[in-house]
Structures are given as structure tokens and as C-alpha cells.
Amino acid sequence: MRRIGDAPSVRRLLIGAALLLSALFLLLPLVAIFAQAFSQGMAVFWANVSNTFTLHAIGLTLIIALLTIPICLVFGVALAWLVTRFSFPGRRILQTLIDIPFAVSPVVAGLIYLLLYGRNGWIGGWLDTHDIQLMFAWPGILMVTIFVTCPFVARELIPLMQAQGSREEEAAVTLGASGWTIFRRITLPNIRWALLYGIILTNARAVGEFGAVSVVSGAIRGRTNTLPLHLEQLYQDYNAVGAFASASLLALIALLTLAAKAGLEWRASRREALL
Amino acid sequence: MRQLALWRPGSTRVLPGFGLSMGISVLFISLVLLLPITGLFGQLAGLSLAEYWAIITEGRVVASYMVTIGAAAVAALVNGVFGLLLAWVLVRYEFPGKRLLDALMDLPFALPTAVAGITLATLYASNGWMGSILEPLGFQVAYTWVGIALAMAFTSIPFVVRTVQPVLEDLPAEVDEAAMSLGATDGVAFRRVIMPHLWPALVTGTGLAFVRSLGEFGAIIFIAGNMPYETEITALMIFVKLQEYDYAAASAIASVVLFVSLALLLAINIWQGRFVRRLHGGKG
Amino acid sequence: MSLPTFSRTHFRRSLLTIALGAAVASAAVSSTAAAQERELLNSSYDIARELFSAINPEFQAWWQEEHGEEIGINQSHGGSSAQARAILQGLRADVVTFNQVTDVQVLADAGLVAEDWQEAFENNASPYYSTTAFLVRKDNPKGIESWDDLVKEDVRMVFPNPKTSGNGRYTYLAAWGFAENEFDGDEEQIQDFMRTFLRNVAVFDTGGRGATTSFIERGIGDVLISFESEVNNIRSEYGSDDYEVIVPPVSILAEFPVAVVGPNAERNGNSDLAQSYLEYLYSEEAQRLLAGFNYRVHNETVVAEFADQFPETELFEVEDVFGSWEEAMEAHFAGGALLDQLQRR
Numbered sequence: 001m002r003r004i005g006d007a008p009s010v011r012r013l014l015i016g017a018a019l020l021l022s023a024l025f026l027l028l029p030l031v032a033i034f035a036q037a038f039s040q041g042m043a044v045f046w047a048n049v050s051n052t053f054t055l056h057a058i059g060l061t062l063i064i065a066l067l068t069i070p071i072c073l074v075f076g077v078a079l080a081w082l083v084t085r086f087s088f089p090g091r092r093i094l095q096t097l098i099d100i101p102f103a104v105s106p107v108v109a110g111l112i113y114l115l116l117y118g119r120n121g122w123i124g125g126w127l128d129t130h131d132i133q134l135m136f137a138w139p140g141i142l143m144v145t146i147f148v149t150c151p152f153v154a155r156e157l158i159p160l161m162q163a164q165g166s167r168e169e170e171a172a173v174t175l176g177a178s179g180w181t182i183f184r185r186i187t188l189p190n191i192r193w194a195l196l197y198g199i200i201l202t203n204a205r206a207v208g209e210f211g212a213v214s215v216v217s218g219a220i221r222g223r224t225n226t227l228p229l230h231l232e233q234l235y236q237d238y239n240a241v242g243a244f245a246s247a248s249l250l251a252l253i254a255l256l257t258l259a260a261k262a263g264l265e266w267r268a269s270r271r272e273a274l275l
Numbered sequence: 276m277r278q279l280a281l282w283r284p285g286s287t288r289v290l291p292g293f294g295l296s297m298g299i300s301v302l303f304i305s306l307v308l309l310l311p312i313t314g315l316f317g318q319l320a321g322l323s324l325a326e327y328w329a330i331i332t333e334g335r336v337v338a339s340y341m342v343t344i345g346a347a348a349v350a351a352l353v354n355g356v357f358g359l360l361l362a363w364v365l366v367r368y369e370f371p372g373k374r375l376l377d378a379l380m381d382l383p384f385a386l387p388t389a390v391a392g393i394t395l396a397t398l399y400a401s402n403g404w405m406g407s408i409l410e411p412l413g414f415q416v417a418y419t420w421v422g423i424a425l426a427m428a429f430t431s432i433p434f435v436v437r438t439v440q441p442v443l444e445d446l447p448a449e450v451d452e453a454a455m456s457l458g459a460t461d462g463v464a465f466r467r468v469i470m471p472h473l474w475p476a477l478v479t480g481t482g483l484a485f486v487r488s489l490g491e492f493g494a495i496i497f498i499a500g501n502m503p504y505e506t507e508i509t510a511l512m513i514f515v516k517l518q519e520y521d522y523a524a525a526s527a528i529a530s531v532v533l534f535v536s537l538a539l540l541l542a543i544n545i546w547q548g549r550f551v552r553r554l555h556g557g558k559g
Numbered sequence: 560m561s562l563p564t565f566s567r568t569h570f571r572r573s574l575l576t577i578a579l580g581a582a583v584a585s586a587a588v589s590s591t592a593a594a595q596e597r598e599l600l601n602s603s604y605d606i607a608r609e610l611f612s613a614i615n616p617e618f619q620a621w622w623q624e625e626h627g628e629e630i631g632i633n634q635s636h637g638g639s640s641a642q643a644r645a646i647l648q649g650l651r652a653d654v655v656t657f658n659q660v661t662d663v664q665v666l667a668d669a670g671l672v673a674e675d676w677q678e679a680f681e682n683n684a685s686p687y688y689s690t691t692a693f694l695v696r697k698d699n700p701k702g703i704e705s706w707d708d709l710v711k712e713d714v715r716m717v718f719p720n721p722k723t724s725g726n727g728r729y730t731y732l733a734a735w736g737f738a739e740n741e742f743d744g745d746e747e748q749i750q751d752f753m754r755t756f757l758r759n760v761a762v763f764d765t766g767g768r769g770a771t772t773s774f775i776e777r778g779i780g781d782v783l784i785s786f787e788s789e790v791n792n793i794r795s796e797y798g799s800d801d802y803e804v805i806v807p808p809v810s811i812l813a814e815f816p817v818a819v820v821g822p823n824a825e826r827n828g829n830s831d832l833a834q835s836y837l838e839y840l841y842s843e844e845a846q847r848l849l850a851g852f853n854y855r856v857h858n859e860t861v862v863a864e865f866a867d868q869f870p871e872t873e874l875f876e877v878e879d880v881f882g883s884w885e886e887a888m889e890a891h892f893a894g895g896a897l898l899d900q901l902q903r904r
Contacts (some may be wrong), residue, residue, distance in 0.1 A: 016369050018360050028389065028404070029398060036397065082297055104490065104533055113311050118648030118649050122410065124648070145306070170289050210389040211493050212349060220634070237608055238797075244393075247393065247394070254382060255385075261381060266374070330894075333895070388638060397776070402776070497769070514765070518640045519893075
């Protein structure tokens with residue numbers, strides 16, 4: 001049995017082209033980050049990473065990601081359940097609305113939050129008189145991070161849940177199972193891997209967001225600086241090695257993310273093979 | 276609940292959780308997505324139609340649309356070909372390092388755009404690893420529109436790979452067996468038999484990549500050179516207006532990008548929906 | 560079907576982890592928010608980070624000695640305009656130390672800074688100043704000495720975009736001021752000069768540091784134009800053998816205005832601290848630190864100490880050539896104004 005493109009010459013050519021292009025296009029930038037970060041040796045790298053401001057930036061970045069994930073998770077699951085299990089007018093519009101964060105440039109995303117919750121905004125003005133500060137403090141960073149990351153979980157779940165259909169859940173309903181039981185025992189196991197993939201993507205974006213956060217953070221070193229902002233400042237301060245040291249931390253998070261994802265997919269495919 | 280069910284007579288809503296999921300979704304979308312967007316339109320309300328038109332059709336801004344759309348189109352096309360190649364290789368062949376290559380595909384999503392921007396600028400500058408090879412050959416990448424397209428292509432390649440890949444995986448082996456048994460060459464069989472199945476996914480992926488490229492700022496700004504009329508992207512024009520405290524003009528230009536992107540996304544969603552329906556209809 | 564029991568415990572565990580994580584995280588965040596000591600927030604332009612990192616500990620020590628109180632100083636840096644915008648929108652900075660008079664004026668117009676802020680401190684509330692100067696490559700191969708050398712056919716320049724950077728605006732205004740003098744105010748000749756000048760720009764980065772990177776790291780252009788302080792710092796940072804600093808015989812006076820953001824300082828209970836902090840910038844110690852960062856200062860002792868570092872040059876003020884900052888902004892940098900017209904193709 002022969003399939004299209006199985007001829008050894010075609011095979012070799014295509015694999016070769018794919019590997020070469022990926023190496024140049026994707027792998028090289030990654031290598032460059034680490035090469036730059038370690039260009040002055042381990043000691044300088046370590047001094048840059050263990051700097052108080054860098055450590056604070058790492059902490060803040062991780063906290064923001066940790067707070068963002070559960071919120072996006074609840075929303076993503078609810079929306080996916082809604083648009084794949086029910087049919088109602090406006091479904092397609094709802095599905096497009098969730099893409100807004102993809103359509104809005106991150107700087108604009110930051111701007112619209114600033115216009116609303118900043119001192120001159122109509123909500124921000126009220127908050128200001130009550131001495132509540134959202135913008136230029138961690139809540140503002142959290143808010144814009146949620147904005148830019150909220151589509152990921154839903155976008156992962158919707159195609160999968162659409163493809164799986166709702167027959168299993170409907171069968172459970174006729175057997176008299178409660179909503180929560182159905183979700184926990186039928187839906188969740190089915191969407192588990194997609195859900196985790198969604199979380200991984202959310203986390204990656206939350207950790208790395210720059211444009212939107214830069215507008216609302218105020219960039220107070222040791223207070224409201226996230227790691228991407230800190231990196232940019234180091235770069236601006238002619239500390240390219242320090243900037244790339246921070247960049248390498250972010251790249252490391254990216255790599256861990258990719259590894260986690262690859263691991264999940266491997267597990268999923270093994271399970272499939274077993275069934 | 277009952278009233279909602281009446282909207283669609285004939286469909287019986289068996290599954291629970293409609294109210295809850297609708298509540299969460301609508302509340303979230305309203306608070307997180309729509310409410311802030313009203314701020315944008317609040318700014319626009321301060322402009323007369325003529326002023327709005329004057330801002331969004333100003334020469335330099337129009338030039339930035341051209342640069343952005345042109346570079347995004349090139350990036351999307353390149354990604355269409357490159358992404359198809361990668362998806363094909365990842366699905367159809369076994370080779371050492373395949374899992375690694377597969378994982379690498381998501382790198383641009385996982386890597387912060389500012390990091391990508393700084394790194395690409397460093398690599399493709401005339402004294403960078405790539406630039407020092409390319410520039411003597413007459414290819415200048417950094418600080419030209421090629422650099423913009425490159426940064427766009429980098430940040431959006433996963434869209435194409437990840438939409439084409441699953442479709443290719445689901446394609447039953449009989450499809451190409453039939454073509455091959457009829458004696459068609461690889462090229463002809465691919466074009467006639469495989470491509471019709473891949474088109475929708477490929478167009479969707481390329482479309483998403485294009486939309487993503489329209490709004491990208493962080494990755495591009497370092498490599499663009501930002502010369503007026505030549506290498507200024509629209510996101511920079513928004514940034515410039517912000518620097519001038521001109522929120523209304525910034526919002527006006529942002530609204531153009533927003534509308535174009537949303538229209539494209541809506542078109543993609545409708546198209547995708549149609550395709551899914553056709554597919555399911557075909558299979559029975 | 561899959562194994563629901565496994566998934567349930569698995570899911571519960573992850574939920575628990577997330578909830579715990581969130582609790583710990585919010586506790587950590589709120590504990591950092593509630594700091595013990597008084598903290599002053601200085602909002603400044605983006606290339607002043609090292610400068611204030613050097614000055615702040617000195618001031619903290621001085622304050623401790625004078626008042627026996629330990630204080631913290633936070634710094635926020637960004638483009639001067641972006642910083643002013645952030646304060647307008649609620650960034651609670653106690654003091655501003657900017658590089659653009661207009662950006663302080665924006666705050667004054669909004670009532671966040673006193674109307675007469677320029678009288679609140681000496682020298683127009685500008686504790687130090689600088690001018691626009693050139694950084695050229697080793698041995699100055701293109702022979703660049705003054706502004707008219709920059710419009711030669713084969714000269715490529717790097718300076719930040721006047722649209723996004725105050726630094727870039729100074730460069731533009733300096734070149735215009737030179738041309739105004741050179742051509743006796745003949746508008747057509749000035750505009751021709753400026754058109755060629757702008758055409759010789761190789762890259763328009765959004766900020767001063769970006770321009771430096773383009774010139775130094777990427778090797779673009781024959782000359783980098785920036786603040787005198789900045790080009791000197793760059794030269795000492797990147798090797799004095801590879802670059803030369805040229806201070807043109809005529810250039811613009813660049814003031815670095817400071818002001819107390821009254822309502823914020825009051826709200827933070829920092830009014831006394833804010834006032835003292837800015838006054839401290841005029842002290843001999845601070846002025847010496849400033850001169851060390853290649854800024855020109857007013858303190859006569861310090862000026863004498865650093866005399867060789869700053870070549871004599873004729874500095875004109877924005878007000879001399881353009882009337883006022885407001886008029887300069889209106890006529891040159893507003894949307895559709897002269898800068899846009901000159902760059903039109």
C-alpha cells in the first residue's frame with residue numbers, strides 16, 4: 001500500500017526542507033537568546049537573575065499567571081459548554097466576540113482598560129474618590145492579562161466538544177444524573193487534555209504579555225514590573241546580557257510549557273492507542 | 276429559561292447548565308470584553324464623522340495600512356506554504372526528532388513577543404548571525420518591510436500548522452490509496468485529492484495568521500526601522516497618537532484595525548461553521 | 560469510556576492547588592502592597608534609571624541623618640510623555656523628573672502640578688541641563704562637526720522619532736534652530752534643509768535607547784544624535800576608542816524640569832519628602848553625581864571641577880527660536896503640522 005508522497009526522494013526532500021526551515025526560523029532565535037544570556041559567563045548570568053528587582057518581577061509575573069488561569073478556566077468551560085451543547089440565536093456572534101482579544105492590538109487592549117478604569121475614566125473616577133486604585137497596581141495588570149488570555153481555553157475546548165457531540169451526556173441525563181455529576185464524570189474526562197492544553201497556552205501568554213501590561217503597569221521597579229517589562233528596561237539600560245538573561249527565563253518557561261504540552265499529547269495518544 | 280427555549284421551537288434542551296453557562300459567559304464577555312470596548316467608542320463619540328474620516332485617511336496612516344496589510348499578506352502566504360509543509364511532514368512521516376519538531380511549532384505562541392522582537396532584530400541586523408550572511412548577498416531584512424513580514428510570520432506560524440494538522444490526521448488512508456491506484460503522480464494526486472480536503476483548514480489558519488499579524492506590535496517594532504511611509508506599521512501609528520495624548524485619534528485608528536479584524540474573524544467563523552456542517556452532512 | 564475516579568481526584572487536586580495558589584498569591588501581593596515605611600515615587604524619563612539609582616541612596620542617607628526616618632524611594636521610568644499620561648490616569652507619583660517641559664505643563668494644565676511650577680525651584684525648575692550632541696564612529700570618517708555636515712549626500716543619521724520621543728524632538732528643533740540662524744529665517748531654505756536632514760535618517764526608533772542600539776549594536780548610520788549626557792555615557796559604556804563625541808558649536812538648551820505632583824504627594828503623606836527630594840537635586844553632592852553622568856549643572860564649585868568635560872558651546876532656548884514650547888509643538892509636531900509636511904512623500 002503506497003500513499004501520496006511516500007517515495008523516498010520526496011520524503012527526504014520534504015523532511016529536509018521542513019527541518020532546515022524550522023531550524024533557521026524557529027530554533028535559531030531560541031539558541032540566540034541563550035547564547036546572548038550566557039555570553040559573559042555563568043556568573044554574570046546568575047548575578048542578573050538573582051538581582052532583587054528581577055526576583056520581584058519573576059514573583060509578580062508568576063502570581064499574575066496563577067490568578068489568571070482559574071478565572072479563564074471557569075469562563076472557557078462555561079462558554080464552550082454553552083456554544084457546543086445548546087443551540088440558540090446569537091451563538092455565532094458569541095463565538096466571534098470571544099475572539100475580540102485576538103483582534104485587538106495589545107497596546108489598544110491596555111488603552112481601553114486605562115480609559116475606563118484610569119483616574120479620568122467613568123469607573124476609574126468613582127474608584128479614585130473611594131481611594132481604590134486598580135490601574136498602575138497589580139489588579140490592573142491582572143485585568144488586562146485576563147483580557148488577552150481569555151480566548152485560549154474556550155478556543156481549545158469548542159472544536160473538541162463540537163466534534164465529540166453530546167450523546168454521552170444526553171444518555172446520562174436520561175439515566176437521571178445531575179448536571180454536576182454529568183460534567184464531572186463524562187464531560188471532564190473527555191476534555192481533560194484539551195483543557196490542560198488551554199491552561200498551558202493561557203499560562204504562556206499570561207507570563208509573556210508585554211504590550212497591554214506596559215500601558216497599565218506604571219513600570220515601578222520592584223512594585224509593578226513584570227518580567228517582560230523588566231526585560232525591556234534592562235535592554236534600554238544597555239544591559240543586553242541582563243535583558244537576555246530575563247528573556248532566557250521567559251524562554252525557559254516557554255520550553256517547559258512546550259514540554260508539558262508534548263508530554264500531555266504523548267499521554268493522550270498512548271491512551272488512545274490502548275483503547 | 277422557558278422563554279429562551281421558545282426561541283427555538285423543536286429543539287428540546289435536554290442537557291442542564293444552560294442558565295449557568297449562559298450567565299457566566301454573558302457576564303464575563305460583558306465585563307471583560309464589551310465594557311472596556313465601550314471606552315473606545317466613548318472616545319470616538321467625541322469626533323465628528325468628518326474628523327474621524329480625516330484621521331483614518333491621513334496619508335501617513337494610509338501608508339501604514341499598506342505596509343501592515345502588505346507585510347501581513349506576505350507573511351500569511353509564506354506561512355500558508357511553510358505551515359502546510361510542516362503539517363504534512365509532522366503527520367505523514369516518521370523521522371528522528373519529530374516530537375521535538377512538533378513541540379517547536381508552538382514556540383512562537385509561548386515566547387513573549389518582546390523577546391521575539393529583540394531576538395529577531397539581533398539575528399537579522401547586519402552584524403547578526405543571519406544578517407551577516409544575508410546582507411552581502413544583497414538581502415536586507417532588518418529595518419525593511421521584509422523584517423516586518425518576518426516578525427509577523429514568526430509570531431503567527433502556529434496558527435496554520437495547528438489548524439491543518441488535525442484535518443490531515445483525520446484524512447482516511449483510503450483517500451490517497453484510491454488516487455494512487457488510479458496511477459496519478461504524487462503532485463497530481465496531492466492537488467486533486469488531498470488539497471480539496473485541506474483548503475478550509477488552510478484558509479482558516481492562514482486567515483487567523485493574517486489577523487494576528489495586523490495587530491502585532493511588540494515583535495515588529497524592534498525590527499521595523501519605523502521610517503515614515505515605508506516601514507511604519509498601523510500599531511505604531513496608534514502608539515504615536517497615544518504619545519501625543521490624542522486618545523480620540525488613537526481610538527479612531529484602533530477602531531479601523533478592530534473592525535477589519537473582527538470582520539475577518541467573523542467571516543472565518545461562518546465559513547468554518549459552514550464547512551463543518553457540510554462535512555457532517557456529507558458523512559451522514 | 561475513561562476512568563472517572565482517577566479524573567475526579569486528579570481534578571479535585573488541581574482545583575485545590577489552584578485555589579491554594581491563588582490564596583497564597585493574593586496574600587503575598589497584599590503584604591508587599593502594605594509597606595511599613597514611607598515611600599516616595601519618582602516618575603522619570605526612561606534613560607534616567609542609573610542616574611536616580613545613584614542619587615536615591617544618597618538622599619535616603621541624608622534624610623535619615625536629618626530626620627532620623629528611614630524612607631523608600633521607588634522609580635518609574637518610561638517615555639516622558641507616557642509617564643505624564645500615566646500620572647493623568649492615576650499613577651500616584653509624588654514627584655516628576657522629566658526631560659520635556661511640555662510634559663510637566665500637561666500635568667499643570669490638569670491641576671496636578673502647581674501653575675507656577677517653573678518658579679518653585681531655581682533655574683526654571685531645571686536642576687540640570689544638557690544639549691544635543693553627536694556620536695560619530697572612530698576618527699570621524701565623514702568629518703561631521705556641525706549641523707550642516709549632516710545634510711551631505713552620504714551621511715546617514717540615527718536619532719529617535721520626534722513623534723514618539725522628546726529626545727528626538729530636541730534634535731529636530733536644534734537642527735531647525737541652526738537652519739533658522741544659517742539662512743536668516745528664510746522659510747523656504749530652512750524647510751529644504753530640514754527635508755534633506757530628515758531624509759538622511761536611517762532608522763527612526765521609538766526611543767533614545769532604541770536609537771543607541773541601532774547605532775552601536777546594529778552598526779547603522781554614521782552619526783547618532785542624542786543628549787550630550789547620553790552620547791558621553793554611551794561612549795564610556797561602549798569604548799572610547801571606537802567612538803567620538805562631537806558637540807556642535809551651536810545647539811539647543813535641553814532642560815530637565817522637575818515638579819512636585821501636589822495632590823498625589825498630599826494623598827501619600829509625602830509633601831515634605833517630595834519637596835526635599837527635588838531641592839536635594841540642587842545640592843552640591845547631587846550636582847556632582849549629575850555631572851558624573853555628564854549632565855551640565857549650575858553649582859559653581861561643581862562646574863569648575865568638571866570644566867574640561869563640557870566644551871563651550873552656544874546654546875539657544877526653545878523660546879528664542881520658536882516663541883514657546885506650546886507654539887513649537889503646535890507648529891511642528893501636531894498631526895499634519897510641519898514635521899508631517901516635511902516627511903510627506
